[in-house]
Amino acid sequence: MIPLLELLAILSTASYGVLLARRQQMDFIGVFSIALIVAFGGGTLRDLLLDRHPIFWVGQWHYPVIVFAVAIVTSLFRKIPAKVEKYLHVPDALGLGFYSILGAGFALEEGTSWFVAALLGVVTGIFGGIFGDVICNRIPSVFRPATRLYATCSFVGCWVFLLLRKVEPLPESVALWSGVVVIVALRLLALKRDWRLPGHEPPVE
Amino acid sequence: MIPLLELLAILSTASYGVLLARRQQMDFIGVFSIALIVAFGGGTLRDLLLDRHPIFWVGQWHYPVIVFAVAIVTSLFRKIPAKVEKYLHVPDALGLGFYSILGAGFALEEGTSWFVAALLGVVTGIFGGIFGDVICNRIPSVFRPATRLYATCSFVGCWVFLLLRKVEPLPESVALWSGVVVIVALRLLALKRDWRLPGHEPPVE
């Protein structure tokens, strides 16, 4: 089931990248590049920070080929309805959940503290989108107050995973799946109930 | 005294990140993330370029916790007066001095040439702010001609450190502290006397 989730995560993040690039009316190279960056940016940063080599998509050659296929297939559609993005919410939430818990787990394997593991889980889950937004010259959507809870879901789920791992009789897989489920559920609820964090007021003169 | 300076450097760079994020009216996640990026971005890039692992804040779990505390505490204040930034000038100059010399010293340890060591000192000192500005969709303030000398102070101080290290009878610590003092003094003088480098004229048609 892990490979299926991983595939879903790549497909949904790559699709988000395609939409992002098309909003800028980019050409095929732009679409493919932004899709790659959104799909692999977070995991790449995690692997660099943890010194894990080969970087996950360098070692698994079919990963970038999947993104290439997404870029090719979507290019065949001259028009893409904007509401497609809405249908991406579920796989995107799955991607966030899966990438985050995987990132936190890899960090623990390298012996980091819990707090750093939770941070690296969030980094894995959200930095692909941040890189894509920055390249498209937008303030990253995860940081804008208009955005429904996103990084927060990842952070909470990572802690659920980290704490349940220490509950003696539970097998690790329960902790792992609980973390994923919490992230996905929180994210979908945040979208449905319109949960946001309040924006801070800017510094005043 | 090193830990105290390090703490000051983290506190001041994190506070600068908080102000930057609030100017964009970001929510708590945005404030915490930008504070982390500004505080740790330069040192992280240095560690990646020099292949030093674990990355300094991955290995020292209390560092990101300090930034988390800064983000929490500042969030309790609904309004922050813009002039707070002025009071950050001194710890910020200390942070620049300390981070720069530390970066140059780490580079020498890895056997780089002097020129590259000075560059990596500057990178350590300034790239946190650059990453923060880029994510907030601004041209990095260190590169704008309206900015008082900043990277230049770091570069000059790194060379003072590199040259004094070779003066025989002096212990290394004298070179180190001289470098820090030169950077801090130059930066504070530049702010007071309004020292800038002239901006280049744009290409003409």
Add this chain to the structure above:
Amino acid sequence: MIPLLELLAILSTASYGVLLARRQQMDFIGVFSIALIVAFGGGTLRDLLLDRHPIFWVGQWHYPVIVFAVAIVTSLFRKIPAKVEKYLHVPDALGLGFYSILGAGFALEEGTSWFVAALLGVVTGIFGGIFGDVICNRIPSVFRPATRLYATCSFVGCWVFLLLRKVEPLPESVALWSGVVVIVALRLLALKRDWRLPGHEPPVE
């Protein structure tokens, strides 16, 4: 001949960085930094992704000194005619060709698949310019549909190199030079004949 080409690649990418920074009326520090980032950004990302250390410009101290010299020399000219950029097209195409094939070759040495090697060739060739554009708050020019073929030339040339390497009687150097020549020729033809990829239409409501 390799060192000469490498020198040309550094000179032309650094000069592009100088023009980019001057368009923002940056000061000397900005000009030098952007020149460094444009000249070394792609190769640095490649070295990090492949875990090659020391990073190429960290190990070869004269490389950043060359960029420093370019920044100094161009600073002596108060005005730079915008059409200089036109004269940079040939060395820039050479730089793209050389950096791309070098990147693909390094990737193969580390045992990556062909597809990943071609990707890393393109990354080496184009990411310096992408980093420079992002820092200058512009959508990277390689991703805009108004841009004549650029990344595409690099991708095609990398595949020529990868395929010719497997043709038995040919020595590796033939494959290498064919790749470079294809990239340079395609890029210069694209500029002359105004070849572009069509931009995708944005998502519709």
